[in-house]
Amino acid sequence: MSMKRPAPELDPDANPASVARAIVLRQLTNSPKSRHQLEQKLVERHIPGEVSQAVLDRFEEVKLIDDAEFALLWVRSRSQYKSMARSALKRELAERGIAPELIEDALGQITQEAEDAGAEELVRKKLRSSVDLADRDEREKYTRRWVAMLARKGYNPSSAFTVVGKVIDQALADETP
Structure with missing residues (x-):
């Protein structure tokens, strides 16, 4: 302790x-x-x-402190390496005292397509070959887990369900001969 x-x-x-x-x-x-x-x-x-x-x-x-640059670097790093959604990044930057206009400028570098692609990649990483998505109970259990994971990363529930459904549909389509 x-x-x-x-x-x-x-x-x-x-x-x-x-x-x-x-x-x-x-x-x-x-x-x-x-x-x-x-x-x-x-x-x-x-x-x-x-x-x-x-x-x-x-x-x-002397430019050793620059909140605008800090915000840009923070968003780039956290979205790229942690796959965090814009809402979570916005909250983190606000907690660090960054001005709202600087937050919006920094978040402008993330497109909706890039955010969705990051969410899909996160779910694909969690998808294991041992998971039987054809079984309805298994599919629902993993859907809940993956949506919760995306929610912790700042994704809103409706887009999280959409992304998870898309990844599951692709996985099921890949399994069928």
């Missing part, structure tokens, strides 16, 4: 701006972050608000 440690207090002798820069650089070294995520980290470390704003503004000026 891991307990979250309380954030250390800011050393009264330390320069708050230097501490804030070090925190931000360390955070950006691990992975790209939104400005909001970095602000939260600075709040956790008890960096004064005016100092954190000045440091974050400077990092934005």
Whole structure:
């Protein structure tokens, strides 16, 4: 069981701006972050608000923090490698403090066809040769599982059922001689 440690207090002798820069650089070294995520980290470390704003503004000026670029990369990565639907990506970006207009711009790179193809690929990966889709009970059981999986990835239920039905129909058509 891991307990979250309380954030250390800011050393009264330390320069708050230097501490804030070090925190931000360390955070950006691990992975790209939104400005909001970095602000939260600075709040956790008890960096004064005016100092954190000045440091974050400077990092934005030199393009080390760019929410628009972060959103584009996030959407590209999560849609390509995790096959997540636009609604889930929109929610994740909003949780990371990305502005709604930047979210919409980033989501513009995903077409409905690409989203549907990603969902079909996910279901095909789960389809095993040992599954007897000709058996109605088996087909219904796996339909529920696959629709639930797609729902967790952010796909709406009607399109999830459509995709699963399409993949099952193709699998059944491939089985018949």
